[in-house]
Amino acid sequence: MKLKIAYSPCPNDTFVFDAWAHGRVPGAPRLDVTFADIDVTNGWAESGTDAHDVLKVSYAVLPWILDEYALLPCGGALGRGCGPLVLTRDADVDLRGKTVAVPSERSTAYLLFRLWAAEKVPGGVGEVVVMPFHEIMPAVRDGKVDAGLVIHEARFTYKNYGLHCLADMGEHWETTTGLPIPLGAIVARRSLGAETLELLAESARASVRMAWDDPAASRPYVMEHAQEMDPKVADQHIGLYVNEFTADLGEHGYAAVRGLLTRAAAEGLVPPLGPDALAFP
Numbered sequence: 001m002k003l004k005i006a007y008s009p010c011p012n013d014t015f016v017f018d019a020w021a022h023g024r025v026p027g028a029p030r031l032d033v034t035f036a037d038i039d040v041t042n043g044w045a046e047s048g049t050d051a052h053d054v055l056k057v058s059y060a061v062l063p064w065i066l067d068e069y070a071l072l073p074c075g076g077a078l079g080r081g082c083g084p085l086v087l088t089r090d091a092d093v094d095l096r097g098k099t100v101a102v103p104s105e106r107s108t109a110y111l112l113f114r115l116w117a118a119e120k121v122p123g124g125v126g127e128v129v130v131m132p133f134h135e136i137m138p139a140v141r142d143g144k145v146d147a148g149l150v151i152h153e154a155r156f157t158y159k160n161y162g163l164h165c166l167a168d169m170g171e172h173w174e175t176t177t178g179l180p181i182p183l184g185a186i187v188a189r190r191s192l193g194a195e196t197l198e199l200l201a202e203s204a205r206a207s208v209r210m211a212w213d214d215p216a217a218s219r220p221y222v223m224e225h226a227q228e229m230d231p232k233v234a235d236q237h238i239g240l241y242v243n244e245f246t247a248d249l250g251e252h253g254y255a256a257v258r259g260l261l262t263r264a265a266a267e268g269l270v271p272p273l274g275p276d277a278l279a280f281p
Helices: 011-021 038-047 059-065 108-120 133-141 154-161 169-177 194-213 215-224 231-241 250-266
Strands: 002-007 030-035 054-058 069-071 077-079 085-088 100-102 128-130 147-150 164-168 181-189
Touching: 002 011, 002 038, 011 030, 011 194, 011 215, 011 231, 038 054, 038 059, 054 059, 059 108, 059 181, 059 250, 077 231, 077 250, 085 133, 085 154, 100 108, 100 133, 108 147, 108 169, 108 181, 108 250, 133 147, 133 154, 147 154, 154 231, 164 169, 169 181, 169 250, 181 194, 181 250, 194 215, 215 231
Parallel strands: 002 030, 002 054, 100 128, 100 147
Antiparallel strands: 054 181, 069 181, 077 181, 085 147, 085 164
């Protein structure tokens, strides 16, 4: 069996899937890997026409795709202290009526931002502009937008652009809910059947644990695809986004996912989830 999978070139994904992608997980299906940014994989999942069997997507897109795809209970990214940031050129900017750049409107980051803004920005922000992630910090620095919503390694590099952190979406989420932050999910086609879905979950979990047992083994794969990222930043990235929830969502992980999507549905941002939508397999 060889399955088509798509995930990002980010260090957390290559770290997690290194052992599996290179045939080191006993009994796991062989993988045909495509690298794509999560906004691209979100679109593939939503379209329903993509040929991939397994995809890394944003938790925010789940309400649109769970008829076709099942959420795997492992392999994804949840965590604490790792949320998206709202960055501005000047400190203490009032975002009312201002232009904000975001990497996607189908992202967990965007849902967290909208939930935060509903509480913290009376009257609401102005225009929301979608732009590629790598263009956001330069756009804020150069005054093309008033603020930018950023994720991942920007947490470690935004000061290099002379920017200020106006608010930490993850900090707001954790303070108000006590739950971890749901970021990226691994989903697989339901049509693969329960037995194969269980095997995929076992394989993903084994790959994570092998990466933890021997981090050096994944280093070449991680750095090959890390887009010239400093190795120390790559290590910080992995440390934030690969944790116990990657091995198993568990009670708190599932509570975080359902909590985010329930709150977002109440704000009219996503369709409501059915009672068994997150059930696996």
